[in-house]
Amino acid sequence: MKVACLGWGSLIWDPRELPLRSEWLTDGPTIRVEFVRQSGKENGRITLVILPTAEEVVSQWAEMNSDDPEEAREMLRLREGRPHRRHIGQWRVGRADPTSLPGLSEWAAARDVDAVIWTDLPPKFQGEEGRIPSVEEVAAYLDGLPEGPRVEAVQYIRNAPAQIDTAYRRELASLVPATVP
Numbered sequence: 001m002k003v004a005c006l007g008w009g010s011l012i013w014d015p016r017e018l019p020l021r022s023e024w025l026t027d028g029p030t031i032r033v034e035f036v037r038q039s040g041k042e043n044g045r046i047t048l049v050i051l052p053t054a055e056e057v058v059s060q061w062a063e064m065n066s067d068d069p070e071e072a073r074e075m076l077r078l079r080e081g082r083p084h085r086r087h088i089g090q091w092r093v094g095r096a097d098p099t100s101l102p103g104l105s106e107w108a109a110a111r112d113v114d115a116v117i118w119t120d121l122p123p124k125f126q127g128e129e130g131r132i133p134s135v136e137e138v139a140a141y142l143d144g145l146p147e148g149p150r151v152e153a154v155q156y157i158r159n160a161p162a163q164i165d166t167a168y169r170r171e172l173a174s175l176v177p178a179t180v181p
Contacts, residue, residue, distance in 0.1 A: 003064040003072040004108070006118035008033050009048040011079070012060055013159050018079040019065035026163060028059030029107040029116075032100070035157060035168040036123040036132050038141070044149035045156045046138050048164065049121050050100045057164050061116075069115035076117050089120035135171045142172070 005011070005020070008031065012024050034054040039045040064072040069090060077088045089098060092115045097104045100120070108116055125133040125141075133141070142153055157172060 001067045001069065001114045002112055003066060003069050003115045003117065004061045004111070004113045005064050005072065005076060006031070006116060007060045007062065008057070008164050009160055010156065011119070012161055015062075016079055019075060020062045021065045022063040024060045024062045026058070026060055026161070028061040029101055029104050030056045031059045032056055033059075033164065034123075034166050035138060035172070036125070037121055038125050038127075038133075040124075043152050044142075044145045045153045046142065047121075047156065048160060048166075049119075049123055051123060051132065052100060055167055057166065060161060060163075064117070069117065072115070073117050076119065080119050080121075083119075083121060087119065087121050089116075089118045091116045135168045138168060139172055 005018070006028055007024060011018065032051055032054040033048045034051040035046045035048055036051055037047045037049045039047055064075065066072040066075065069092060073085070073088050073090050077083060077085060080088070089100070091098055091101070091104055093105070093108065104116060108114070122130055123132045125131040125137065142150060145153060157169060160169065
């Protein structure tokens, strides 16, 4: 069974222990993601999550080094810091497309993919899960971080693949200083 993992953020440039059979490929399914999740970690990052109202972008994907979708899902959950299992999305051939990923079955069929997994964390800001911050709130938050965490948070946004060209990313490029100390 061929299991694909979708990526659009740090999984691509920092997969850590995530066991992949392939490199990241740039022809993933179309998704809607945005920088609207304040990391719960001390690093202060604002991360990309699926957001149905965001603009469409093309995700990346890699084949997991597992033929078992449940095992692959657990591998992704561990890489993502052990979020609740409900925050690791999964699709298999024969199932309906998830509402957040319309067209997934056609994309998978064209690549002989039998199952797909992805990180499915909700937006979160100022400790409030489900809260979608405005781009101005994100910019003010980043600007208010101490230098070290701010450098890391801005670098996270810059590290996102170029094809993940979101509205917040474009706006933050003009609001957050181009050079970070």
